[in-house]
Amino acid sequence: MIRPTHRFILGMTLGFFCAVMSVNASAQVVCPDPPNRVSVTVDADVTFDPATQLYTYRYTARSDPGSRQDVDGFALDFAPPLSDILKPQGWSVGFFKDRNTIDWGATESVEEPPDAPDTGNIPPPKFPIKPGEAMSGFGFKSPHPPGPVNFYVTGYTPLPSAPSEEEAELLLEECPQIAGDFFALAARGVTEGPVSFVRVEIDIKPGSAPNVINLRAKGVIPVAILTTPTFDATTVDAFSVWFGPGEAREIHQTSHHEDVDGDGDQDLVLHFDTQKAGIRCGDTTASLTGKTSSGQNIQGTDAIVTVGCK
Ligand SMILES: [Ca+2]
Ligand SMILES: [Ca+2]
Ligand SMILES: [Ca+2]
Numbered sequence: 001m002i003r004p005t006h007r008f009i010l011g012m013t014l015g016f017f018c019a020v021m022s023v024n025a026s027a028q029v030v031c032p033d034p035p036n037r038v039s040v041t042v043d044a045d046v047t048f049d050p051a052t053q054l055y056t057y058r059y060t061a062r063s064d065p066g067s068r069q070d071v072d073g074f075a076l077d078f079a080p081p082l083s084d085i086l087k088p089q090g091w092s093v094g095f096f097k098d099r100n101t102i103d104w105g106a107t108e109s110v111e112e113p114p115d116a117p118d119t120g121n122i123p124p125p126k127f128p129i130k131p132g133e134a135m136s137g138f139g140f141k142s143p144h145p146p147g148p149v150n151f152y153v154t155g156y157t158p159l160p161s162a163p164s165e166e167e168a169e170l171l172l173e174e175c176p177q178i179a180g181d182f183f184a185l186a187a188r189g190v191t192e193g194p195v196s197f198v199r200v201e202i203d204i205k206p207g208s209a210p211n212v213i214n215l216r217a218k219g220v221i222p223v224a225i226l227t228t229p230t231f232d233a234t235t236v237d238a239f240s241v242w243f244g245p246g247e248a249r250e251i252h253q254t255s256h257h258e259d260v261d262g263d264g265d266q267d268l269v270l271h272f273d274t275q276k277a278g279i280r281c282g283d284t285t286a287s288l289t290g291k292t293s294s295g296q297n298i299q300g301t302d303a304i305v306t307v308g309c310k
Helices: 004-017 165-174
Strands: 040-049 054-063 071-077 083-086 092-095 101-105 134-142 146-155 187-194 202-204 212-214 220-225 256-258 267-273 285-291 297-303 305-307
Touching: 040 071, 040 146, 040 187, 054 071, 054 083, 054 146, 054 187, 071 187, 146 297, 202 297, 220 297
Parallel strands: 212 305
Antiparallel strands: 040 054, 054 134, 071 101, 071 146, 083 134, 092 101, 146 187, 202 220, 220 267, 256 267, 285 297
C-alpha cells in the first residue's frame, strides 16, 4: 500500500507535472490546507481471551462535525507483534518501516468518468470518514495489555495543479506546510493500544499542581520519575528518556536524584525544553518514555493544563 505521506507527495508530483486544464495561469499562489484539518477521537474496545492469552483491540474513529476534510488515513503506535489485523471496506493497511506504527488508508478511490479531465490529483477516497461520521472495522490482536498510545489521522486534500515546473517549485516554497513528514503533518491524539512498558509514576513540575505548561515559554519543564515500592527511579537511564509528543531529550543529557515528594526515597529529576516537547494547545496529558539500565521499557503520564495558546 502507499502510506499517506507517499500518497500525498505522489499527488503533488502528479499535480505538478501532468498536463492540466488550467484557466488561471497567473503566478498567484493559493496555499492548499495541510492534510490535518480534521478533529478525530478514537474509541478503543479491548477484550482479553484467557484461552489464547491475546487481547483483541477494536477501534472506532469519530470525525468531529467541525472537521474540514474527509479522513483518509489513521495510524496508531503499538508494541509488536500484532495478528488478525482488520480493516474497513475500501481501506488498506501497512506499517511504517522505522517505527512500530500501523497505518490504515482509505485507498479505494471513487471511479471517475472516463472523459473526466486529468487534473493530476489522486481521486477522492470512496470510503472516507466524513465530518460528523464514525467508522469502525479497525482492529487487531496482541499479547500486550492496553496503555496510552498515540494515533495519527490525515484528511484528504485535493492539491492545486501547477502549469509549469517553476510554478510547482514556487508552490512548495510558498506553502511549506503542505509537504513533509507524515508524523509532523498528521493531526493526532491518544487512545488505548498494546504497550509493553512498565508503568511508572511521574510528576510533571514537581511541587506544583495543576501542572500548567505555558506553550509560549522558552524555558524548561522539570519532570520527576518517582520511586515506589515496586520501582526504583534511580535505575532509569537519563540518556534514553524522551518526553512529550515532540520526543524531547533531557536538555542537559543528565539528571539528578532528589526526594521530590518527601517520602524518604530518591526520585529522578529531568528537564526538557518546553518548545521541543511538542505539547499542543488543549493537550491534557503528557507522557515520558525511557529505559532502565537493565533495558526495561518504562512509560509514565501526568496531567497538564496548557496556557499561552492563541
Ligand atoms: Ca506536578
Ligand atoms: Ca516514593
Ligand atoms: Ca521520593
